[in-house]
Structure formats: structure tokens, C-alpha cells
Amino acid sequence: MTVEQDASPGRARGRDAAPVLPEPRGPLSRAVIDMLADPAQPPPPSGAASADPYGEDLQLALHVCYELHYRGFAGVDPEREWDPELLRLRGALETVFLDALRTDTAPVPAAGDGGDAHAELRDVLDGLLTEPAGDGGGVAGHLRETGQWWQLREHAAHRSVYHLKEADPHAFVIPRLRGRAKTALVAVEHDEFGGGRPDRIHSGLYADLLEDLALDPAYGAYVDAAPAAMLATVNMMSCFGLHRSLRGALVGHFAAAEITTAPAARRMVRVLERFGAGPRALLFYTEHIEADAVHEQVLRHDVIGGLLADEPELAGDVTFGVRATGLLEDRLAAHLLGAWRADPPRTSLRRPLPPAPPPAPRPAAAVPGRR
Numbered sequence: 012m013t014v015e016q017d018a019s020p021g022r023a024r025g026r027d028a029a030p031v032l033p034e035p036r037g038p039l040s041r042a043v044i045d046m047l048a049d050p051a052q053p054p055p056p057s058g059a060a061s062a063d064p065y066g067e068d069l070q071l072a073l074h075v076c077y078e079l080h081y082r083g084f085a086g087v088d089p090e091r092e093w094d095p096e097l098l099r100l101r102g103a104l105e106t107v108f109l110d111a112l113r114t115d116t117a118p119v120p121a122a123g124d125g126g127d128a129h130a131e132l133r134d135v136l137d138g139l140l141t142e143p144a145g146d147g148g149g150v151a152g153h154l155r156e157t158g159q160w161w162q163l164r165e166h167a168a169h170r171s172v173y174h175l176k177e178a179d180p181h182a183f184v185i186p187r188l189r190g191r192a193k194t195a196l197v198a199v200e201h202d203e204f205g206g207g208r209p210d211r212i213h214s215g216l217y218a219d220l221l222e223d224l225a226l227d228p229a230y231g232a233y234v235d236a237a238p239a240a241m242l243a244t245v246n247m248m249s250c251f252g253l254h255r256s257l258r259g260a261l262v263g264h265f266a267a268a269e270i271t272t273a274p275a276a277r278r279m280v281r282v283l284e285r286f287g288a289g290p291r292a293l294l295f296y297t298e299h300i301e302a303d304a305v306h307e308q309v310l311r312h313d314v315i316g317g318l319l320a321d322e323p324e325l326a327g328d329v330t331f332g333v334r335a336t337g338l339l340e341d342r343l344a345a346h347l348l349g350a351w352r353a354d355p356p357r358t359s360l361r362r363p364l365p366p367a368p369p370p371a372p373r374p375a376a377a378v379p380g381r382r
Contacts, residue, residue, distance in 0.1 A: 025229065026218055026228050026229055026230065027230070028085070028229060028230070029082055029083060029084060029085040029230075030078070030082065030084055030085065030229075030230055030231030030232075030234065031084060031085050031086075031231075032044050032047060032048060032075070032084050032085075032086075032087070033071060033074075033075065033234050033235045034235055035068075035071070036067040036068045036071045037062075037066075037067065037068025037069075037071075038055075038058060038068065039057070039058060039059060039062055039068045039069055039071075039072040039100075039104065040067075040068050040069075040071040040072040040075065042054070042055045042057075042072070042100065043072045043075045043076060043097065043100065044075060046094075046096065046097060047075070047079075047084065047087045047091060047097075048086075048087075050088070050091075054096040054097075054099070054100065057099075057100050057103040057104070059100070059103040059104045059106070059107050060103070060107065062104075062107055064107045064108050064110070064111035064112075065111065065239055065240070065243055065342070066239055067238065067239045069104055069107060069108065069239075070108075070239040070242040070243050070246060071239070071242060072100075072104055073101065073104050073105070073108065073242070073246045073249075073250075074234065074242045074245070074246055076097060076100070076101040076104070077101075077245075077246060077249040077250075077253070078231075079091055079092040079097070080092060080249070080253065081176055081179060082176075082230060082231075105250055108243075108246065108247075108250065109250065112247070112331075112335045112338065112339075113331065115338055116331060116334035116335055116338055117334055128326035128327045128330065129319070129323070129326045131326075131327075131330055132315075132326050132327075132329055132330045132333075135330050135333050135334065136266065136270065136311060136315075136333065139267060139270045139271055139333070140270065148278070149344055149348075150166065150344050150347050150348060151275065151278035151279055151281075151282055152278070153348060153351060153352070154166065154282040154285075155278065155281050155282045155285060158282070158351070159351075159356070160286055160369040161364065161366075162351050162356075162359075163224070163282065163283075163286055163288075164224050164225070164226060164364055164367065165347075165358065165359050165360055165364060166347065167220060167221060167224050167226055168221075168226055168233040168236060168237070168360060168364060169233070169237055169241045169343075169347070169359070169360070170217075170241075171217065171221060171226070171232065171233050172231075172233060172234060172237050172241055172242065172245050173244065173245045173248070174213070174214060174217035174295075175214050175217060175218060175228075175230045175231070176214060176230070177203060177213040177214045177217065178200055178203035178204060178213065178214075179214075180245070180248035180249050180251075180252040180261075181196070181200065181203075181248070181252060181261065181265050182200060182252075183249075183252030183253055183261070184196065184251075184252055184258050184261045184262065184265075185197060185200070187255050187258040188258065188262075188314075188317075188318065189321060190317055190321060191313055191316070191317030191320070192262070192313070192314050192315075192316075192317030192318040192321065193317075194313075194317075195309050195310070195313030195314045195317060196262075196265070196310075196314045198309060199265075199269070199306050199309055199310065199314070202302050202306070211298070213295070213298065213299075216291075216294055216295040216298060217295050219291040219292070219294070219295065220291060220292040220294075220295040222291065223288055223289045223291045223292035224288065224292060224367075225367035225368075226364070226367075233360070235361070235362070236360040236361050236362050236364070237360065237361070238346060238359070238360065238361055240339075240342050240343045240345075240346040241343055241346075243339050243342070243343075244336075244339045244340060244343055247264065247335055247336070247339055248261070248264060251264055251332060257328065257332075258318075258325070258328075259318065259322070259325035259326075259327075259328025259329045259331075259332065260328045260329070260331050260332035260335065261332060262310075262314055262315060262318055262325075262329055262332065263315075263328065263329035263330060263331060263332025263333040263334075263335075263336070264332040264333070264335065264336045265310060265314070265332075266307075266310040266311060266314065266315055266329070266332075266333065267332065267333040267336040267337065268336065269306040269307050269309075269310045270307045270310070270311070272299050272306075273299065273300050273301075273304040273307065276296040276297070276299040276300045277296075277300055279296045280293060280296045280297060280300070283296065286369060286370065287369065287370045287371070288370060289370065315329060346359060347359045
């Protein structure tokens, strides 16, 4: 079968429209969605303890709970953000998810073992600078060497779940920091939000990329199509950001993301050039090459350095954030490559995208650069 043959139409909306509630994927997500759709719906027993922590049902339920702290949903009262029953259910879901993340990442030194924890964190951060061997270049390598146009578009649709709210989850940690760490993190966020220029906000640049690839730029447009492996990467950010007790983990995640973004962006520029993507698609990634090379140093030396100067006991939490990020990104990459390298290749989304022709060949031109 070809991916395009089973395409189903998306729900086209304006870029700034509130997202609609997604379709449930099991009893947990149905309970959350039903409670939001009907305020009179009684809260059910959570059932979270027996759920698959990385499964479709739990991850969608968490995603819907977290979205109440971002843009919410069309037709849902904004006051539901602080509904005590939804918060109770969300807490049960988070416990299952966090327990799995802690179990599935390498052990973190016990509290009080400050010297060892700091040394381990240095090793973990240094490891992010080394390209993994034997993975064939990962997702970007596959797209660059043998990938197909529909696979590039799927990759963009997956990543839209985060990039259309890029850096928003990290803003939650700002009031939980102080001094040098806070100042440095705000400086990074200032760049993420366009450096004072609304036309350069990274979420807007990604919406432009989606349009260039003939995809829907509306916020939340591909949540229904995104599998649990994608939702989990964003849920982790929201979970870390919304809990003061996890501020170290959020800083670790942010550092891991910024350290690895510049080389990943270079690879994606080559991928987009291979497919003849337009300048708006290229700009999203070229914008990140120079910026995130600087951000890497700021996050490592000023944000992490400042945080641990004030609260050295958080070194283990920072390490946990770095490792959890790697764990979930590896799971997502395995999901994508498992689908695309199958015989025959299959969609990595829960539903195929509507077809779109690849761009016409265009003459070689300079890659758009950073402002």
C-alpha cells in the first residue's frame, strides 16, 4: 500500500484558532476528554496505576490535561485549567509516567553525594557532543540518504506538536530560578521568542515550514495523528516545567535540547535541500544553527552553572532531565525508522497524511541565514 492512498482529510483551521479536543484512545483519555466536553460528567476512578506509561491512552490523557495550561481547547471553559478532579487525575498519570522515566534512565546518584553527581553530570553533558555510532545517521540520516517526500512531511507533522509552541514549556521554570540561572535562561528564551520581532518567533517560523511542505500550520493540527512516542517528548517538558520540584530536570532537558539542536539543524538543512524545499522551510533550521550553538554554552555554563552554584543538590535532577530527554528521543526515532524501513514502508503517524506533490526543482540559491 502507498501511504497516500489511505489519507484522510485534516481539520483545517486558522493558525491562531484554539485546537479542538482530540479523539480518545482508551479509558483514561476518554475520561479526561469527556470531563472537558461535559462539565457535569462525574470523574471516574483514574485506573492510571495499571496503564502503560508510554502508551497511547495515558500519553494522550496527559497531553490534554497539559494543554489546559497552554491554549486550551475550543468550547472548553478556561477555568477547567484548575479543576481539582482533573488535577487529581493528572497527578495519577504523572506518577506513572515519572516512575517509568526514572526506572528507564540510568541510576542517578543519591542526594548528598554531591561530588559524584556533579562529575556524572559533566560526563552526561559531554556525551551529548558525540555523534552516536552505528545508527546510520538516525532519522535525519535516513531522510537525507533514502527517505521519501512523504516521510519528510510526516517528520514535520510529528514535530509540530512541540514546535508550534516552541520554548513555551521552558518558560514555566523562569520563576523557579534566580540570579545568574534566571538571567541566562531568559536570554535564551528571548531568542526563541523572536528577539523582540514577532515575525521571527520560532513557533511562527515552524508554521511557515509546515505551509512550505503543504501541511496544516494550525496549532494542534496533528495531535490526533501523532503517536504516543511523539506526545511523550512534549509531555515530559510540560511535566518538568509545571512542577517546581522538577526544575532541575527541566533545566537538564533544555540543555540537552540546545546542545543537540545545532548539529541536528545542519542535518535537516541538507535534508530539505535534497527535497527542494523552499526558503521558509529552510529558515526554521538555519535560524537554529548559529543561535543554538550559542545557547549551548549559555545553558551549560550560565543556566546549569548558576543553578548548581545556588542549589548543588539538584545535579542529579539535571542529569535525570538530560537522560530522560535522550530516552524519549531514542524511542521516537525507533518508532519513525521502524515504520519507514519496514517492508513495505508504512506511515509513522496514526493516520496517513493527505497527499501532496513534492516541490518542483528549483535553481540553486543561497541558504537563508540568521538575522
